[in-house]
Amino acid sequence: MRKRRRTPSGGSAGVDGEGIKDIEAYGVEGWLGELARDLREGTYVPKPVRQVLIPKKQPGKFRPLGIPCIRDRVAQTAALLVLEPIFEADLEPEQYGYRRGRSANDAVKRVHELLQRGYQEVVDGDLSNYFGEIPHAELMKSIARRVSDGRMLKLIKAWLEMPVEEDDGKGGRRRTNRGRWERKGTPQGAPISPLLSNLYMRRFVLGWKVLGYARRFCAEIVNYADDFRVLGKAPAAEMLTAVKRIMEELKLPVNERKTRCLRCPEEPMGFLGYRIGRNYRPKGRGAYIGTRPSKASVQSICRKISEWTAPRNGTLLRGQMVEHLNRAMTGWANYFVLGQVSPAYRAIDRHAGGRLRQWLCRKHKVRTGGTVRFSDERLWKTYGLTCLGSKPQSLPRAKA
Numbered sequence: 001m002r003k004r005r006r007t008p009s010g011g012s013a014g015v016d017g018e019g020i021k022d023i024e025a026y027g028v029e030g031w032l033g034e035l036a037r038d039l040r041e042g043t044y045v046p047k048p049v050r051q052v053l054i055p056k057k058q059p060g061k062f063r064p065l066g067i068p069c070i071r072d073r074v075a076q077t078a079a080l081l082v083l084e085p086i087f088e089a090d091l092e093p094e095q096y097g098y099r100r101g102r103s104a105n106d107a108v109k110r111v112h113e114l115l116q117r118g119y120q121e122v123v124d125g126d127l128s129n130y131f132g133e134i135p136h137a138e139l140m141k142s143i144a145r146r147v148s149d150g151r152m153l154k155l156i157k158a159w160l161e162m163p164v165e166e167d168d169g170k171g172g173r174r175r176t177n178r179g180r181w182e183r184k185g186t187p188q189g190a191p192i193s194p195l196l197s198n199l200y201m202r203r204f205v206l207g208w209k210v211l212g213y214a215r216r217f218c219a220e221i222v223n224y225a226d227d228f229r230v231l232g233k234a235p236a237a238e239m240l241t242a243v244k245r246i247m248e249e250l251k252l253p254v255n256e257r258k259t260r261c262l263r264c265p266e267e268p269m270g271f272l273g274y275r276i277g278r279n280y281r282p283k284g285r286g287a288y289i290g291t292r293p294s295k296a297s298v299q300s301i302c303r304k305i306s307e308w309t310a311p312r313n314g315t316l317l318r319g320q321m322v323e324h325l326n327r328a329m330t331g332w333a334n335y336f337v338l339g340q341v342s343p344a345y346r347a348i349d350r351h352a353g354g355r356l357r358q359w360l361c362r363k364h365k366v367r368t369g370g371t372v373r374f375s376d377e378r379l380w381k382t383y384g385l386t387c388l389g390s391k392p393q394s395l396p397r398a399k400a
Helices: 020-026 028-041 070-088 104-116 136-144 150-160 178-182 193-210 213-217 236-249 295-308 318-335 342-363 376-382
Strands: 049-055 062-067 121-125 164-167 173-176 220-224 227-232 260-263 269-271 274-280 287-293
Touching: 020 028, 028 070, 070 150, 070 193, 104 220, 104 227, 104 269, 104 274, 104 287, 121 236, 121 269, 136 150, 136 193, 193 213, 193 220, 193 227, 193 236, 213 236, 227 236, 227 269, 236 260, 287 342, 295 318, 295 342, 318 342, 342 376
Parallel strands: 049 164
Antiparallel strands: 049 062, 121 227, 121 260, 164 173, 220 227, 269 274, 274 287
């Protein structure tokens, strides 16, 4: 079986194994010219998508990710540059995912704002395999309302129906064409998939308002990708019934096991890695509705730190190890900046310091006195390990 290559940017190649270096060796201009000719003459045919499994935050759980060939990624990105401005004007303000000028933290802030305004009845919604369940016929109708070019519509349909190549569990690969047989699904990982998923989710957000549920329940949806919350002033159970009615029309199955009704802040809610609910000020100075990194999010970054500092990475240089840890911790902290972040930062600092100390003791065969030889101060000041605990005062939205 041909060995899979990784592109220089760190991404994986598709089923053809072609990487950026191969394209550069062939000649970028010539390669792009051939792709443009195939698109122009209608001879372009997308190749199968390579499927890999990405670990979720929950141990043992995986999310399928589709990796198209570079040729198909370039074609999709070119189409996206044309289509995105057209559909951006149509997307609803309640949608925050995959949009310029909007972020996951903006969605979290909106949920927080609504809770403070008394929208405390919550439907914590979850869809079963949203990207894999989007029906092609209905999605193409949404696209065709704004795009009349038959060649573009044909391209989008071809991308929706690309075969998938996956591990057969026996060391080989197998190809399936679920998209064409079942006429549903868009591969997660394809450049155009975020736009298509937003476009179909718009039906739910718009339907909620057009059918009068927003006014009837005094409720608003906050949506990011396939994640959504409904916050209102009517009983959450009634709002959930309406949600299920719309989703049934959209042919999107609701995950009954994960979807729940609650009243916040009496019961905290999770959203995009944050825990949103009742927080307590230091020294018994009262409570407030606030955000903080969820326990699962803290555990997730700690697992990554543990994996990096495992014995199998003992051959790395000290500077390389510190660089890996700093990159992971800083990236995590750049996202988790809302609300009461200091306790989470301190917990991660303790874990990172302890794991790096263990790694250094193994590397230098230090059996006793590790906390003296590799003190926290030395790890931070001499070796350059990031100390997240020093960051909150510089974050405008953080509360230490």
